[in-house]
Amino acid sequence: MLDIIEINKIKDLEPFRDDWNRLLSVTPGGSFFQSLDWLEVYWQHFSEKQYLRIFVVRDANEVTGIVPLCVRRMKTKLGSCSILTYPFDDWGSFYGPVSADPETTLKETLELIQVSQQDWDLIDLRCVDADGFDAGATERALELADCSFKKFDWDQTAYVDLNQDWDTYLAGRSGKARQTYLRAEKRVAKEGEIEFARYRPRGEQFGESDPRWDLYDICETIAQKSWQGSSTTGTTLSHEKVAQYFRDTHESAARFGAVDLNLLYLSGEPAAFNYNYVYQGRVFSLRMGFDPGVSNKGLGRLLMGRMIRNSMETGDQLLDIGPGSLDAKKYWYTSVETSYRYVHYSPVSKMAKALQVSSRIADWYRDRFMHDLENEQQDSEHSQSSVSQH
Incomplete structure (x- = not known):
């Protein structure tokens, strides 16, 4: 039977170091940025105005997955809101749960998050390589945990196949x-x-x-x-x-x-x-x-x-030349990979509801603009066609 414990202080993660290293070695696409060693240094330098929420998933007392998250404040045009996100800040290209089974690990964690401490307005999972090592695990976990979400392109990184x-x-x-x-x-x-x-x-x-x-x-x-x-x-x-x-x-x-x-x-x-x-x-x-x-x-x-x-x-096996500046890397890369952002709005947060309405309005205006633009293009093409026939 699965159970999950939450850890909020970086020093309290030390007993899980061996488990963390073991799980990282079998995590699809695992990187140094997903290690406890990196997180400790990152937290030492950038923990200001952030609150750590690390979820350790266990099955019959065996640690099977870890989801590093944190709560931080984010400014929006409607005011300040709290997001539950990865403690990463785009230092690398991709991030995600530490587990051989990221989908189950994230699903179980998301289910717990929704019924536990509601200290967030948005769940905001960034730098997800949905088309790569993640292989859709994040989307499936969100769906299985009944977390409605919006998906956005986040960044692009250049790969060299070695x-x-x-x-x-x-x-x-x-x-x-x-x-x-x-x-x-x-x-x-x-x-x-x-x-x-x-x-x-x-x-x-x-x-x-x-x-x-x-x-x-x-x-x-x-x-x-x-x-x-x-x-x-x-x-x-x-x-x-x-x-x-x-x-x-x-x-x-x-x-x-x-x-x-x-x-x-x-x-x-x-x-x-x-x-x-x-x-x-x-x-x-x-x-x-x-x-x-x-x-x-x-x-x-x-x-x-x-x-x-x-x-x-x-x-x-693989060289990741890093996100951004693709034009400067065009001579080297063999492929370009996209990272994505998944946003779930809290159903009980007034700020989340306001942001969701604002997002829908923005989507409506964008869709309307694209519709009008397509109509203008069609009218222009029709006009040019009529002129050419005469």
């Missing part, structure tokens, strides 16, 4: 993409000796948890010298708002066995970096950059190509 050899992959790129990469190889080689280095410790359980701060500091220094040094987004590796979060996460990822740090040296001088997380052969490209003071002949492209080739040779 289950092929480099020559086949390169041959499948456009002519311009191949030319651009091969030109970078030749131009950089003329400027000095090229060295590609990759650091990927297997984690504490294998006795490999050294963060290698010397290598990480190189990445941070290159980031400061690149366009990222003047960026105001507050998300770059060297930005003062998040630099310590990245460093703390790096240390945690080294213990977990998720660090994938790539460097390119030119004549012995650090020239470019690509900093990633890796889990079970799936690589997530977090940040990258190059030092224009060393060379501007294509260092970033060269490192990306060397990294992809090395991943193919070492047996990696």
Whole structure:
């Protein structure tokens, strides 16, 4: 028989670490971002104005699933509302329950949420890869739990299929993409000796948890010298708002066995970096950059190509180049995947009812606009057809 316990303090999750790691290893598409190790660092830095609600699902005292959620305030045009959502904030591409059976785990949790503490106006599940590893589990769970919902496109991320050899992959790129990469190889080689280095410790359980701060500091220094040094987004590796979060996460990822740090040296001088997380052969490209003071002949492209080739040779399965900026990644990706957002409105919240009405009005106006636009196009086409007949 299934039972669920709720945990609201991060320190109270420690007894479940082994279960969490075990379940993550069998979670479809599981990533470092879904680990307790990552959540602990995230919560340390970004827990302000959030309330943790972690649901642990058990079957005969065996933990079978975990659903990490939190309650946070969100501003809308109608005022402030509370949402029950994943503690994720788009740091990666996708998120979801930690379980070999995400559908059942989420369904049971949603059923409990609806009859327990109503501290939310909306259930707002974001970054769901419904067409990928999730395979519709979130939608089915919502339906089975009798949670009506609206589905929205959220973001898009670029994938590189690594289950092929480099020559086949390169041959499948456009002519311009191949030319651009091969030109970078030749131009950089003329400027000095090229060295590609990759650091990927297997984690504490294998006795490999050294963060290698010397290598990480190189990445941070290159980031400061690149366009990222003047960026105001507050998300770059060297930005003062998040630099310590990245460093703390790096240390945690080294213990977990998720660090994938790539460097390119030119004549012995650090020239470019690509900093990633890796889990079970799936690589997530977090940040990258190059030092224009060393060379501007294509260092970033060269490192990306060397990294992809090395991943193919070492047996990696998938490279997620990260959400957004698809045009800048078009030469590399083999597919583009969409993440979705699922919103359920609380039936007892006045704010939820107001937002739902507002959403319906917005939908009506949008549908009406599209209908009128289609009619105008049809009238225009008819008018042009009449003129041509005369």
